Amino acid sequence: MTQRYKLQPAGRSRPHRDASRASRPPATPKQAAACCSPVDSLLDIELFKAFSDPTRVALLACIAKCGRACSVGEVAECCDVDLSVVSRHLALLTRSGVLEGRKDGRTVFYRVRYAEVSRALRALADALDDCQPTHSPSPRRQARSTPHG
Amino acid sequence: MTQRYKLQPAGRSRPHRDASRASRPPATPKQAAACCSPVDSLLDIELFKAFSDPTRVALLACIAKCGRACSVGEVAECCDVDLSVVSRHLALLTRSGVLEGRKDGRTVFYRVRYAEVSRALRALADALDDCQPTHSPSPRRQARSTPHG
DNA sequence: TGTATCGTTGCGTCATCGTGCAAGTGTATG
DNA sequence: CATACACTTGCACGATGACGCAACGATACA
Numbered sequence: 001m002t003q004r005y006k007l008q009p010a011g012r013s014r015p016h017r018d019a020s021r022a023s024r025p026p027a028t029p030k031q032a033a034a035c036c037s038p039v040d041s042l043l044d045i046e047l048f049k050a051f052s053d054p055t056r057v058a059l060l061a062c063i064a065k066c067g068r069a070c071s072v073g074e075v076a077e078c079c080d081v082d083l084s085v086v087s088r089h090l091a092l093l094t095r096s097g098v099l100e101g102r103k104d105g106r107t108v109f110y111r112v113r114y115a116e117v118s119r120a121l122r123a124l125a126d127a128l129d130d131c132q133p134t135h136s137p138s139p140r141r142q143a144r145s146t147p148h149g
Numbered sequence: 150m151t152q153r154y155k156l157q158p159a160g161r162s163r164p165h166r167d168a169s170r171a172s173r174p175p176a177t178p179k180q181a182a183a184c185c186s187p188v189d190s191l192l193d194i195e196l197f198k199a200f201s202d203p204t205r206v207a208l209l210a211c212i213a214k215c216g217r218a219c220s221v222g223e224v225a226e227c228c229d230v231d232l233s234v235v236s237r238h239l240a241l242l243t244r245s246g247v248l249e250g251r252k253d254g255r256t257v258f259y260r261v262r263y264a265e266v267s268r269a270l271r272a273l274a275d276a277l278d279d280c281q282p283t284h285s286p287s288p289r290r291q292a293r294s295t296p297h298g
Numbered sequence: 299t300g301t302a303t304c305g306t307t308g309c310g311t312c313a314t315c316g317t318g319c320a321a322g323t324g325t326a327t328g
Numbered sequence: 329c330a331t332a333c334a335c336t337t338g339c340a341c342g343a344t345g346a347c348g349c350a351a352c353g354a355t356a357c358a
Binding site for chain 1: 206227
């Protein structure tokens with residue numbers, strides 16, 4: 001099945017009650033604060049915090065564009081920062097569910113969890129669209145044009 | 150036309166050279182750092198920094214769930230922080246292109262730029278998927294299931 | 299078993315950011 | 329013109345986070 005809500009680190013998964021974005025929106029922001037909606041869980045602070053540092057994002061972009069799992073040493077050649085800094089950034093990206101690490105001998109290979117991240121981003125986009133009263137109430141689409149799970 | 154790349158504050162728009170994600174990915178992360186791709190501009194640090202503070206995200210979620218433009222005073226009732234803090238958060242969200250402010254008399258109404266934000270999120274999701282060598286090379290889809298521009 | 303390699307973790311430092319208070323700006327109202 | 333209201337901005341302070349260096353595992357190899 002598809003993971004609908006908040007992005008989790010690799011190897012976990014968590015259910016979450018659906019806030020059933022009812023027929024009409026709350027009248028005031030204060031009322032909105034009380035009623036919970038998919039956007040609450042999809043606005044995943046840890047995920048977006050991972051995307052909010054230039055060095056970290058540069059490292060992520062390098063791995064992403066590479067399209068394969070990369071070692072820490074390889075990734076460190078992208079940026080002019082200490083290897084320990086790279087290690088910490090990759091660890092944080094892993095904790096936030098963006099990367100996945102695999103140890104092979106004495107080297108650690110990090111790969112991007114493309115499907116999970118893009119699914120989380122699209123889910124948030126859908127949830128935001130659903131908040132607009134003028135918007136049609138969201139046909140649940142698959143992740144991409146290709147209908148694989 | 151649709152704005153393909155980085156989310157901009159309301160009232161602006163910027164072209165950007167297309168990195169033409171070529172046939173095969175770069176061999177190493179270092180090479181990946183040199184060649185630019187849609188992910189570079191779509192990993193918009195200012196946007197995601199806006200989503201990386203709990204208070205700020207709570208305020209945003211309130212406005213989003215409300216589905217209409219809200220005044221600063223209204224939004225301030227959602228959280229237990231000073232009004233000046235709310236004002237600053239909403240200003241930052243505006244600068245990063247998430248909100249749009251409109252002054253009416255002495256009150257300022259902030260609304261969520263739903264379409265622009267969700268478009269930016271989906272564009273990043275697409276760009277990430279395109280980085281996977283195993284993935285089909287991205288049919289350019291419209292924003293949602295409804296085929297309006 | 300010693301040594302080199304790959305990566306992580308502890309620690310101190312510095313910059314950034316979130317916050318509250320107080321003062322300031324701009325707009326309506328009497 | 330004075331006052332009230334809605335919001336913004338200056339300032340100081342504390343918390344968080346990014347960074348480099350050094351020390352520490354963990355694994356491979358001679």
